[in-house]
Amino acid sequence: MNRLQNKEKYVVGVDLGGTKMAVALFDGQGALVNRDRMETAGVKTAAELTQHLVQMINQVAQGRPLSGIGLASAGAVNSREGIVLHGTNLPEWENVPLKKWMEESLGTEVQVVNDANAAAWGEYVRGAGKGSENMVYVTLSTGIGAGIVLDGKLLLGSHSFAGELGHTILDPDGPLCRCGNRGCWETVSSGTAIRDSALRLLEHTPSAIADIAAAAGEAVSAKHIFEARKRSDPVAIQVLDQAIYFMALGLVNVIHSFNPDRIVVGGGVSKAGDLLFPALRAETQRLVMEPYRRTFEIVPAGLKDDAGLVGAAALFHTCDGR
Ligand SMILES: [Zn+2]
Structure with missing residues (x-):
């Protein structure tokens, strides 16, 4: 994917927290276009939560072309394989292959990182670390x-x-x-x-x-x-x-x-x-x-509560430079 094509595409950032998940659509320059969130208290399984997430992403993207989805998750994460090892969201949230599940459903590359690492990256690219x-x-x-x-x-x-x-x-x-x-x-x-x-x-x-x-x-x-x-x-x-x-x-x-x-x-x-x-x-x-x-x-x-969301999406913005 060259730089020009990437700029014409959109990126989704996801922040999967202990009690809620937030999804936001960013354009190629990193400007927030659309966002949504839901409480996850009533969700019982990791598979069910992933289904909700896929739905939210589709709704927020509204058919726009995506160059990637960056997902910040609470808990221990294996970023290289995109597996949430121990989430804090659900009791049975163990070794969930979130990258694989989401890529199969959405047909777009997904990167998964720990939420503090995502927030750090968000601050570095777009916040007080710039x-x-x-x-x-x-x-x-x-x-x-x-x-x-x-x-x-x-x-x-x-x-x-x-x-x-x-x-x-x-x-x-x-x-x-x-x-x-x-x-x-x-x-x-x-x-x-x-x-x-x-x-x-x-x-x-x-x-x-x-x-x-x-x-x-x-x-x-x-x-x-x-x-x-x-x-x-x-x-x-x-x-x-x-x-x-x-x-x-x-x-x-x-x-x-x-x-x-x-x-x-x-x-x-x-x-x-x-x-x-x-x-x-x-x-x-x-x-x-x-x-x-x-x-x-x-x-x-500088980014307050959005640092994880912005940082997860910014994993796909690095080619735009800073
Ligand atoms: Zn300790």
Whole structure:
């Protein structure tokens, strides 16, 4: 397929999450043309979910010629063969040959990647990573996901499991992680980690956090703890100082490993904006080895919730250049 033909064709991006799936049609220049989404709660099997997905893609494409379908999936993915090894969507979602099934139904090439890797690629091609050469994307949400772009290529590794930075261990005596180890990065810096360490302190320390959450009619989350930090709440200060210290430690490991020129930080916790970024930048500069100082920037993600969708589609846009 030459460059001109590709520009005349369209690309579909799919984001297959834990509770919903989103489909979007992009033109050859990467502009979003059409989109749709559905909740997947009522779907029972992987085959049924694939049928829904094929229908959605056909509806969104409306007969336009496709040069490919990029699919970002939650869970462990074998990108080379397009198999979702362990999805988070369905209990029996094991070793699903999604690429094969979808290519048979749609007659178009399908690429499957892990959702954090797709989001990293989306940020690199069309978001806050644009113009960088070596970029690391970190998403701070309920867990920590990441993707690494080195010399303009998404790093997949031998089994396409590269970039699982949320499970790099920062504190061997730290909290138990869902992976079975202790003190993984996501157990000390994710939104869940921030909430849990505040809840532990709230049991015996006065704080405005519970009031802020109650006034919003919500359960306590990282958002309320950042809000309390603005009011110099002592629990919020203690919890966030510790979480940001560990965030910076995690980034320092990343910087020493990959020497990126840009680190893009997304996910719900990144919405704290100015309550997070200046402190995170200062702490990272403090902890990083001297030759690395001021060799990188730490910036907020640009694509927000669409990063996976855009990045999956952009797997087919690389020939258009950036
Ligand atoms: Zn872990």
